[in-house]
Amino acid sequence: MKLRFKILLFASSLLLAVIVLVSVFIYWGERRFIIQNAYQEQETIEQGVMQLVRESMLLRDDLLLLKYIRFSLERYPGIVYIAIIDKEKNIIAHSDPDYWKKKYEPKMSGLWKKGQQVRVVRQPIYLGNVLRGEQEIGFSLAYLGQQINRQLMQIFRRIVLAALIAFGLGLAGAFFLANQIVRPIMKLAGAAELIGQGKLDTRISVVGKDELAFLSKEFNRMAEQLNELEKMKEDFVSSVTHELRSPLGAIETYLNLMLERPEELSEHGYEYLIRLKNNTARLANFINDLLDVSRIERGGLVIRRNYFAITPMLEDVLRFFRVPAEKKGIQLISQIAPDLPQIYGDVERLRQVVVNLISNALKFSPESSVIILGAGTSGENLLVWVKDSGPGVPPEHQGKIFDKFYQVVGPDTSIQKGTGLGLAIARGIVESHGGKIWIESPPKDQTTGSCFYFSLPLNPAGI
Ligand SMILES: Nc1ncnc2c1ncn2[C@@H]1O[C@H](COP(=O)(O)OP(=O)(O)OP(=O)(O)O)[C@@H](O)[C@H]1O
Ligand SMILES: [Mg+2]
The missing domain is CATH 3.30.450.20 (PAS domain)
Structure with missing residues (x-):
């Protein structure tokens, strides 16, 4: 109630x-x-x-x-x-x-x-x-x-009239009072919901000096502290990742140098170095992702815009994934519309989005299934989609998978784990192009699986 x-x-x-x-x-x-x-x-x-x-x-x-x-x-x-x-x-x-x-x-x-x-x-x-x-x-x-009855009747009528007026006035007063109490609580609840969604800049206006005003003041203080903590955390992640990036770069360089002369290595030594290189690459990827997320959160993601044709980039990504897809017996299908208009954006960053969506689709699709990469126009937007027949994402998780580190724990534990940063980065990149990214799971024409869409404005504002 x-x-x-x-x-x-x-x-x-x-x-x-x-x-x-x-x-x-x-x-x-x-x-x-x-x-x-x-x-x-x-x-x-x-x-x-x-x-x-x-x-x-x-x-x-x-x-x-x-x-x-x-x-x-x-x-x-x-x-x-x-x-x-x-x-x-x-x-x-x-x-x-x-x-x-x-x-x-x-x-x-x-x-x-x-x-x-x-x-x-x-x-x-x-x-x-x-x-x-x-x-x-x-x-x-x-x-x-x-x-006696006649007079009593008169009194009774007057009492009923007065009672009705008093009740009406009282009810109006109670309604006013309820509003006075409920409105600030609703404001607090709304602000708490925004904070929960990560909008830590949310504050409430403090009116009056009563207990609710005190609660609002305390709420603002809590939000302030949360904001500061979040900033400290971001600063920490950003400086740690920066510090990790340089020595890791050096490790990668030396590993490559050593691997260029396999004749100087023993058979085991070569094998160990390859493993070292793979793990270093994974670590480097993770650190790059962390750096990207931290840039997106600070609004510092650099987008180098140019006019470019999206079809070659999409085909390039398809080619890149052909081999890993074949290994899983998965068919990669292209549904790219002909004569797509040019896009004004950062080709490398948008490639990162498509790569992430297809790698997710590959990761979650069962063997011998189909993944579709599609592109077309929809009104004033370019629409790109990646459709798979994997387990899909339950509705209650669909709003959260674009948050950093969010992963759905499914029954299939054999699926190799990621870090939960891919979609957060994809959303950051798409939104900084003025676009939108979303999921439809299951897709309209399927009973299982998911279809990730992103749209980009063909005529971005201010250009
Ligand atoms: N195609 C998909 N099918 C089913 N679930 C998916 C799919 N794509 C994403 N998800 C769910 O969304 C979560 C977040 O995806 P995201 O790409 O952000 O992270 P990740 O793939 O787990 O790790 P990372 O991309 O950082 O290596 C996944 O862990 C998974 O639970
Ligand atoms: Mg991913």
Whole structure:
């Protein structure tokens, strides 16, 4: 799961929990308040009715009492009935004429209107200090419930709206926060990937003073040190190879001189010298390759450009490999297109590329197979390819075989080992000509093997 999503998920769950809790808390508080208010309102109504009853009793006007009762009933829709009872328990006035002049019985309470649930409130009526009877009011519980529910519904809607707005704002905030955290981490990850690819000049801009800024600063310091180490290593390799090159040259010269006079050597001596010469040549090749790689890395590879025809050079390389190919029973096939245009480049360096590709193909091809060297044009480029039917290169290695010292460890250990520098040099040479080199494995028209391509611009920029 991505970090941004994790932060969002965590923040939104937390937000949701807090909002729900606060909403429930507010809702219950409001509910208590509304219920209290409703009962208080009923109390006020009671006092109001009592006032009117007392007034009409003082005036001893029974008709007025009845009028007031009716008036109260119309004015306050929550009232189901009003009954006024004297001290002798006679009903002296009632909102329902059926009960007039009847004897009051406790079982009558709350049952005045059948089918309606009623809250009965009873209060003594005093005129001065004299008790004159009782007032009983039946409030409709359904009406009370409706009133409370209506208000609760309003509160509920407001809470939901506020919660939605709060959640939306919170989510936007969490998104912003997640971005603030994730963006520098992504930048760091991108930079680490570039460093991993060997681009040691990569640096990150340090913004702010928080932990991520500290991490970026430390990352830059690490990259700086890696860069310095890499430079030291390159300097070391370059000076060591230079130092090795001169004495090795002298050894080769003396060996050649000695081999020119075989008559002065014993039979074993001659054989040993030949072996010495072969090994010295291998060592010299390795040192030359190392020197080339170090030149490429420092941008110091000298390219001596000239216009030249590529076909003779390619045919020359084919001729050179004919004998070693025959030894392995391998057929070298040329698919060089006729009338190729001239190339502006370093013929010797490009020959080195083709030699390397064919020597790889020879090294990895099974006996009695076919290797094709092809050349043609493709748009504004010259395309050269070397195709074999060897084991090929698995996709996960294809991006790395052009790195120095990278070799694929295959099951066939009989294949003579190289140094892993050939393709790195080939890439360096092709790229310094403004071209590209790549592999297709297996090639489109085969099920096994590999095809190495390189392309060179026919009209290089700036010429
Ligand atoms: N034609 C090929 N078929 C299969 N694998 C190949 C082929 N060409 C290159 N490779 C793989 O790529 C690796 C790198 O090749 P590269 O030419 O750089 O090094 P090398 O041939 O091992 O050594 P060097 O060329 O320095 O003697 C090889 O070790 C091999 O694993
Ligand atoms: Mg090679």
